[in-house]
Amino acid sequence: MTTEQLVDAYTWMTLSRVVDERAFTLQRQGRLGTFSPTKGQEASVVGSAMALTVGQDWIVPQYRELGACLVHGLPLDLWFMYWMGNMSGGRIPDDVRILPVQISLAAQLPHAVGLAWARRLQNLDDVVIAYFGDGASSEGDFHEALNFAGVLRVPVIFFLQNNGWAISTPRSAQTAATSFACRAQGYGVAGATVDGNDVVAVYEVTKEAVARARADEGSTLIESITYRLGPHNTADDHTRYVAEGEMETMAEFDPIVRLRTHLISQGLWDEHRDTELLAGHARRAQQAAVTAEARRPHYSQVFDHVFARPTPRLARQAAEAERRHGQEPS
C-alpha cells in the first residue's frame, strides 16, 4: 500500500467506526432498527474492498461490511435509511456496483458466482468480491457456490471473515476443520489465510486474488482472521457467552489502534490530524443520519417494485392503501 492508501484506509476504517457508534446510539434512542456493527473488523472490510477497482468491480455484501460499501461509493445516508427501515435506503445508485445487503446467510454467495459469470459471458473483466462469515460457511449455499465457482472458473473472491463468533456460537463449534481456507482445495480454487486486523496484509492478499481473477485464473477463498469487538448486533448481549476479559484482551488488537500507531510511528499521522478527522466523521455521520431521518418512508414503498407492473390484485391493494394512507404527510 502506498502512503496515501494507508491514510485512505485509516480514513475509511475510522469513518466506519464512527458511524457504528452513531448508529448504536440512534438504535438505543429508538430511531434506528436492529443492525450489526463492524467494530473490530474494519481492517478486514476496508483493506479487502480497497483492493478492487471502484466503479468497475462488484461488492456482494452480507450485512457487516459498511466500510466496503463506503469505499465503493454507497452514500452514507442510504445506509442509515435502510437500517432505519426505509425501503428507499435499499435503492443503490445505478453507478454504484454493490448488491443489496444480504440477511439470509450465504445466499449471496451463488449470486456472486452468477454475477461474475454474467460479466465474463459479456466479455467484461469485472471482478466480484463476496463477503460472509465463519457461521455462513456452514450453510449449503457456501458449498454450492464454491463448487460452481471452481467448475465455472469465474472471477469471484470469497472473503470469509472469521470473527470468532456466529452470534454466540464460537468458531470451534462451527467446524472441525483446522482452517476455513483449507476448504478451497476441495473445490479446486485458491485459498489464503490472512491476519484480518492487518490492513496491509488484507489488501495485499486480496490484490493477488483480484489479479488472479482478472487474469481468468479463477476464484480465491480468503479467510480473514479477525475479531468481533462487541455484540453480534444491537439486540445481542455478548456478555452471556464471551468469557470475562476476552473482549478487553482482543481490544488490544484493535485494527484501528494498530494502524494509527503505525501511521504515527512512520511520521504520517499525528494527534491533531486525528482529532480533526474524527470530528469530521462525526459531523458527516450526524448529517447523514439527519438526512436519512428526514426522508420518511412513503406508504407506496410496500407496493412499488414488487413487479415491473403490479398484478391487478396488487394494484387493487395499492389503491386501497392509497385511500387509507394517501393523505398522511410523508
Next chain:
Amino acid sequence: MTTMNMIEAINLALRESMYADDRVMVLGEDVGQLGGVFRATAGLQAQFGRHRVVDTPLAEGAIIGTAVGLAAGGMIPVPEIQFLGFAHQAFHQIAGQVARFRHRSQGRYPMPMTIRAPFGGGVRTPELHSDALEAQFAHCPGLKVVAPSNPADARSLLIASIIDPDPVLFLEPLKGYRLVKGEVPESAGGDTIGSARTVRAGDDVTIIAWSASVQLAEQAAVRAGEELGVSVEVLDLRSLIPLDVTSIATAAAKTGRVVVVQESPVTGGFASEVMATIVEEAFYDLEAPVQRVGAPDAPYPLPGVEEIYLPSVDAVLAAIREVTSE
C-alpha cells in the same frame, strides 16, 4: 399450424427466445449435451453453444442462486429444475431471493428469469418427482407462476415469460409432455401472462383448472354431457400469478355452479384461492356451494397407489353431480 406435443412446443419457444435475444441462456442439470432428461432443451447447445446452454453441477440452490447473479449482471437466465419436487432444495433462493430482489433493491436489480420445471403425477415416477407444489410458489410475492395445459399455450406463454421483466416459475405438466398434442400456430403472437382462457363452452357447470387438470376437466365434461346431460364449461387459468380474477368471476357467474380441480392435496392448495376469489367476486351468482377436487392431504405415494391418490374423472363427475343436485 403444426401439430406438436408439449416438449416440442417448449423446445421451439426456447429456440425462438434464444434466437431473438442474445442475453437469454439456459442452465441446469443435463440440459446441454443430453438436451434435458425429457429433451426439452434438445439441440439448443448445438445451435447456441456451450456458453448459452450450460450443464451445471447438480445443485438446485446454486442453479437458481447463480441465476440471480446472472440476472443482476445483465443476462436473462432460463434455469431448469429437473423436477419441481427438487425445487425445495432451491426454495430459499426462489422465495427468499428471486421473488424479492426487485422489491428490496427498489428496482435496481430486477430479476428477468424464467425457472422451468415439470411437475405432476400419473407417470409412475420414483418419490418426489410428481408433487404438485404450485401453491407453495404462488405464495411468494414477486414471483409469477404460469402453468399451461396445451402445446400452443406452452409455446406462447414460455416466450412471454422469458420476455417478462419479472421472474416466472414456468410449470410444465410432466404427464402431458408427449401425451398432449395440439395445433401450434406459425407465429407465437403476443400472448400475455395473467389471462385465463375458456377451453370448452358450456351452460350448466363451470370447471376451473390449470395444467394437467385441464385435460381431466375436459374428459369429465364430455362424460357429464353423455351421462348426466349436463353442459360443462372449462376455464383454463394458464397463470396462477397473476390471477385472472375477472375471467374467474365471469365464468363462475355464468353457470353459478362451480367445480375447481387441482392435482395437489386439498388443504391449502391453489383451488382454495380460486374458491375464495369466487366467494368475493361472484357469491350472489352462485346456485350451489363451490366444490373442489384434489388429492388427499397425504404425501405423494409410490406409483402402486398413485391412481388412488390422484384426482380422477369419476371424482370430478361426482363434484359435478354435487353442484347440480339442487
